[in-house]
Every structure is written in structure tokens, then in C-alpha cells.
Amino acid sequence: MRASVVNYCAEIGKDPLLVQGAGGNVSWKDGDTLWVKASGTWLADAAVKEIFVPVDLPHLKNEIAGGNFGVTPRLSGESSLRPSIETLLHALMPHKVVVHVHAIEVLARLVREDFDTHVAVPLGNRLKWIKVEYKKPGADLARAVHEALAERSDADIVFLRNHGVVIGGSDIADIDSKLCLLVSLLESPVCETVPTRTAVKALKVNSGVEYQPIVDGSLHQLALNPALFERLGADWALYPDHVVFLGAQAHCYEDEKEFIESVVHNEVMPELAFIRGGGVLAQAGFSQAKQAQLRCYADVITRQPRDCALSSLSRSQIGELLNWDAERYRQQMAK
Numbered sequence: 001m002r003a004s005v006v007n008y009c010a011e012i013g014k015d016p017l018l019v020q021g022a023g024g025n026v027s028w029k030d031g032d033t034l035w036v037k038a039s040g041t042w043l044a045d046a047a048v049k050e051i052f053v054p055v056d057l058p059h060l061k062n063e064i065a066g067g068n069f070g071v072t073p074r075l076s077g078e079s080s081l082r083p084s085i086e087t088l089l090h091a092l093m094p095h096k097v098v099v100h101v102h103a104i105e106v107l108a109r110l111v112r113e114d115f116d117t118h119v120a121v122p123l124g125n126r127l128k129w130i131k132v133e134y135k136k137p138g139a140d141l142a143r144a145v146h147e148a149l150a151e152r153s154d155a156d157i158v159f160l161r162n163h164g165v166v167i168g169g170s171d172i173a174d175i176d177s178k179l180c181l182l183v184s185l186l187e188s189p190v191c192e193t194v195p196t197r198t199a200v201k202a203l204k205v206n207s208g209v210e211y212q213p214i215v216d217g218s219l220h221q222l223a224l225n226p227a228l229f230e231r232l233g234a235d236w237a238l239y240p241d242h243v244v245f246l247g248a249q250a251h252c253y254e255d256e257k258e259f260i261e262s263v264v265h266n267e268v269m270p271e272l273a274f275i276r277g278g279g280v281l282a283q284a285g286f287s288q289a290k291q292a293q294l295r296c297y298a299d300v301i302t303r304q305p306r307d308c309a310l311s312s313l314s315r316s317q318i319g320e321l322l323n324w325d326a327e328r329y330r331q332q333m334a335k
């Protein structure tokens with residue numbers, strides 16, 4: 001089982017439409033051991049280093065049965081890594097293999113206000129699925145999934161609104177066929193790109209902080225396309241990884257002059273600046289993990305129909321993500 005899981009992780013980990021940076025996690029059950037991805041590791045690295053941690057499965061099942069979703073998983077072997085924040089989610093699914101991803105075609109629909117029209121109707125009764133409303137990842141989310149599964153115990157697909165999907169299966173082939181079907185049923189057209197005019201240039205501000213045009217040139221569309229630029233202000237905090245890596249709000253400027261004045265006066269020194277009609281600037285040292293998240297966001301919002309209402313996380317939901325030690329650890333692990 002290990003070899004097929006590792007190969008699959010390395011494969012999906014390379015596809016930004018399925019996995020972004022350190023996001024997503026995978027597990028398999030082997031007797032009393034739950035092998036689960038370690039927090040902060042990348043699925044894409046599965047074939048080149050150990051990203052899995054062995055966890056005591058009967059212990060977790062006992063705690064879940066007793067309603068203790070805040071339990072700290074117990075390692076059942078040597079590892080210097082910490083099990084994923086979502087370990088309980090993997091333990092409570094009865095399936096041999098469990099894959100949780102933020103697949104773009106699915107996520108792009110899970111952030112829309114009208115779930116029935118955009119997810120339930122296109123799926124029909126082709127798959128056995130349940131949905132849970134947004135919950136903070138970890139204990140709260142695990143409890144919600146556990147309760148939803150009690151209503152439909154044969155479900156093998158769990159939609160997490162404003163977050164992603166969990167798929168359970170007997171083996172990797174089973175998981176892959178479900179994921180492929182989901183992606184094809186929920187695919188959305190991508191909006192047209194706007195031609196690049198004068199792109200923003202690198203600049204150094206008085207405090208020595210350097211800003212450079214974002215390395216992935218396609219991301220300038222976020223500032224060049226007027227419809228996407230509006231989304232930055234109105235629909236920024238759509239799902240947890242985005243907020244954790246890129247912050248509670250987008251820093252948008254009407255033009256380069258407004259941005260320069262703002263940083264000269266040291267009002268805010270944002271890591272990312274979106275200049276309307278100009279492009280996207282990032283502070284030097286903007287990490288790969290953050291860039292993967294920005295790409296994810298662009299992939300999600302370029303798939304939104306023009307007038308489609310999206311649901312964003314509330315201020316308190318954003319606050320609980322940003323003041324969370326488990327996420328700080330994952331951030332430190334990020335490259």
C-alpha cells in the first residue's frame with residue numbers, strides 16, 4: 001500500500017490544480033497504525049523524503065467514540081515530525097485510504113453561496129457524498145464530519161464548504177477514479193485573460209524593503225483584470241490556507257503612486273501589493289509556499305461566473321485561524 005500511496009502523492013502533488021504547496025493530506029490504515037502526512041510537509045515531496053508519520057489508530061478511535069476531538073495523536077513509531085492538523089479526520093473515516101485535497105475545480109464551487117445549484121445539481125446521485133459547513137480545521141472540523149457521517153455512514157466523499165474535499169476509498173485506484181469524476185463533473189470555464197500593458201517594475205522603498213513583480217507572471221491578471229481586482233477586495237478570505245499564508249485582507253492600490261506614498265509613510269508594508277491595472281508586487285523573499293497559495297487563489301477566482309455570489313470567512317473565523325499555534329508551526333515548516 002505504501003508504494004502506491006507515495007507514488008500517487010508525488011503525482012498529484014505536482015499538479016497545482018489538485019494540490020497547492022503544503023496543503024492537502026493523505027493517509028492509509030495498516031492494522032493498528034494510521035500513516036498520515038506530517039504537518040507542513042509537501043505531498044509533492046513524497047517520493048524523495050519521508051512525509052508520513054505512524055499514529056496509534058485504536059487510541060484515536062477511542063477518543064473519537066468518547067467525543068474528544070481535541071485529542072493529541074500518539075505516535076506509534078519513531079518520527080521527528082508532527083502528524084497533520086487533520087489527523088482526526090483521517091482516523092474517523094472508515095476507509096483504508098483517505099485523501100484530502102483542495103482541488104481547484106471543487107474548491108471553486110465550495111466557495112460559492114449556492115451549494116445546491118453549483119455542486120448538488122451537477123453531481124446528481126452519481127456519488128455517495130455529504131457536506132459540512134465551514135469549520136476551523138482540526139477538532140471543530142473533525143467533529144462536524146463525524147456528525148455528518150453518522151447521518152450517512154456509506155458516504156465516501158465529504159465536501160467541506162470554503163475548504164476542500166475528503167475522499168475515502170479501498171485503494172488508490174478507487175480514490176483516483178472518484179477524484180477524476182468529481183473534477184470532470186465540477187469543472188468551470190476559466191475567464192479570459194486581459195493583455196498585459198505596462199507591468200509594474202521592481203522598487204526599493206526607504207526602509208530598504210524591496211518589491212518585485214511576482215515571479216509567476218500569470219498572477220498579474222489579478223490586478224489587470226477589473227473583475228478579478230474587485231474580487232480581491234470583496235472576496236479575499238475564501239478558505240483557510242489562503243488566510244493562513246496570505247493574511248486577512250488584500251492590499252489594493254488604485255495606482256503605483258498611491259502604493260509608493262503609502263509605503264513611504266509606512267502606513268503598511270504589505271508582503272503583497274495589488275496595483276489596479278499595473279500588476280502584483282511581492283516583497284523580496286516571498287516564499288514558494290505563499291506563491292503556491294496565490295496561484296491557488298487566482299485559479300479559484302478566474303473560475304467564478306461574473307455575478308456569482310461567493311461566501312467569505314467572517315472576521316471571527318479569520319481571527320481563529322491567524323491566532324493558532326498549530327498553524328504557526330505549519331508556517332515555520334513552509335519553504
Ligand SMILES: [Zn+2]
Nearest residue numbers: 024100163164
Ligand atoms: Zn485542508
